Amino acid sequence: MNILLSNDDGYLAPGLAALREALQQSLQGLASLSIVAPEQNHSGASNSLTLTRPLHAQQVGEDSFAVNGTPADCVHMALTGLLDDMPDMVIAGINAGANLGDDSLYSGTIAAAVEGRHLGLPCIAVSLAGRKEKNYAAAAQITLDLLHRLQQTPLEPDTILSVNVPDRPFENIKGVRATRLGQRHPSQAMISVEDPRGREVYWIGPSSNSQDGGEGTDFAAIREGYASVTPLQIDMTRHTQLDVLSNWLQD
Numbered sequence: 001m002n003i004l005l006s007n008d009d010g011y012l013a014p015g016l017a018a019l020r021e022a023l024q025q026s027l028q029g030l031a032s033l034s035i036v037a038p039e040q041n042h043s044g045a046s047n048s049l050t051l052t053r054p055l056h057a058q059q060v061g062e063d064s065f066a067v068n069g070t071p072a073d074c075v076h077m078a079l080t081g082l083l084d085d086m087p088d089m090v091i092a093g094i095n096a097g098a099n100l101g102d103d104s105l106y107s108g109t110i111a112a113a114v115e116g117r118h119l120g121l122p123c124i125a126v127s128l129a130g131r132k133e134k135n136y137a138a139a140a141q142i143t144l145d146l147l148h149r150l151q152q153t154p155l156e157p158d159t160i161l162s163v164n165v166p167d168r169p170f171e172n173i174k175g176v177r178a179t180r181l182g183q184r185h186p187s188q189a190m191i192s193v194e195d196p197r198g199r200e201v202y203w204i205g206p207s208s209n210s211q212d213g214g215e216g217t218d219f220a221a222i223r224e225g226y227a228s229v230t231p232l233q234i235d236m237t238r239h240t241q242l243d244v245l246s247n248w249l250q251d
Contacts, residue, residue, distance in 0.1 A: 001031040001151075004087035004116070006074045007095065008045060008108025011037035011066040015094030015128060015136050022140035023091075023147075034087065035064040036078040038071060038108075043097075045070045045108040047115065057082055071112035079119045090116030091147075093126030094139045098164050100129065100218045101182040104232065113160050117234060122150065122159045129222045130167020138170035139163075142227045145176075160232040166222050174225040181230055182217030 003023065007016045016037060023033055036057070050069045057065040057077060065082065067074045075090060092112035099107040113123035124146060128139045142165050155161075162181075166173060191203040214220060221228035 001027075001089070002085050002087045003027075003031055003033050004075065004078050004083070004090045004121075005033060005035045006037050006071055006078070006090065006092050006112040008038065008042045008071040008092075008112065009096050010039065010041050011035065011060060011064070013037075013041075013096065015096055015126075015133075015139070018136035018140045019091065019094050019126070019143060022137070022144055026144050027147075032085070033063065034078065034083055034085075035061070036067060036074045036082060037065075038074060039066045039068050042070050042108045043095075044106045045072070045111065046106050047072050047111040049073055049076065071108040072115040075112045075115040076119070079116065079121070087116075087121060089121050089150075090123040091126065091143065092116075092123070093128075093163075094136050094143070094165075095125075095127035096133045097127065097131075098129035098222065099125065099127040099162060100164055100184075100222065100228070102184045104162060104181060110160075110162055110232070113162075114232075114234065117158055117160050120157070122155065122157060124161045124163060126163045126165065128167050129164045129228075132167055135165075135167050135169055138168065138173060139165035141170045142173070142176065146229065158234075160234075162218075162228075162230045162232050164218055164222055164228040164230075166225055166227065168225070172225070173227055176227045176229055177221040179218040179221050179228045179230045180216055182214075182219040 048070050055069045057067050060066045092109045095109040110125045113125035116123040126143050195201050218228040
């Protein structure tokens with residue numbers, strides 16, 4: 001098995017290093033790893049591709065590349081010609097911070113996984129849900145467990161799993177739950193400050209707490225000490241509204 005690793009925090013991020021180390025130790029002789037990740041942090045880049053300038057892939061280790069582009073750029077390049085051997089799956093992460101609910105729309109980590117799905121591979125996006133971001137080893141162990149499950153009992157080929165792991169030691173994680181995406185309140189207000197030259201600059205406001213964080217959501221699982229695994233799909237069509245819209249257009 002050939003596994004492609006990527007992320008949105010950059011190729012030097014501790015989460016990526018922890019994931020690589022865990023996979024190498026557990027899958028020694030059973031799988032080969034390649035890393036194609038951004039040169040710099042691209043958190044919040046979502047699924048953007050770079051179309052207005054050329055991209056460069058700098059080799060930074062054996063089968064490891066740093067790309068001056070987005071997470072989606074990295075996976076796209078890896079799967080369309082950069083790597084000699086085609087990967088069998090994509091694992092993105094471990095992200096520094098949660099990707100819960102509406103975060104999925106903005107997450108570069110999930111975007112890396114989605115790009116792999118666009119190109120026909122099963123994908124896992126892994127995030128460490130917490131503010132201190134210490135227990136990457138626990139998130140890596142959860143990822144290994146899921147990978148072993150996938151090898152024993154494969155899911156559909158177009159599967160995308162968004163995994164969030166509470167930031168606590170592995171032995172303190174209560175288990176793993178299948179979840180749906182919750183929903184956050186609207187983001188907090190934009191922050192305006194003055195730069196050293198007296199110009200007004202703006203920071204996007206921080207995320208708010210969950211609006212829909214009830215039973216069965218990814219928010220609830222993390223809050224209660226469980227790892228959350230949410231199956232994602234690409235089709236954004238609101239199928240239940242197709243007939244309503246058709247009638248509305250005719251009227």
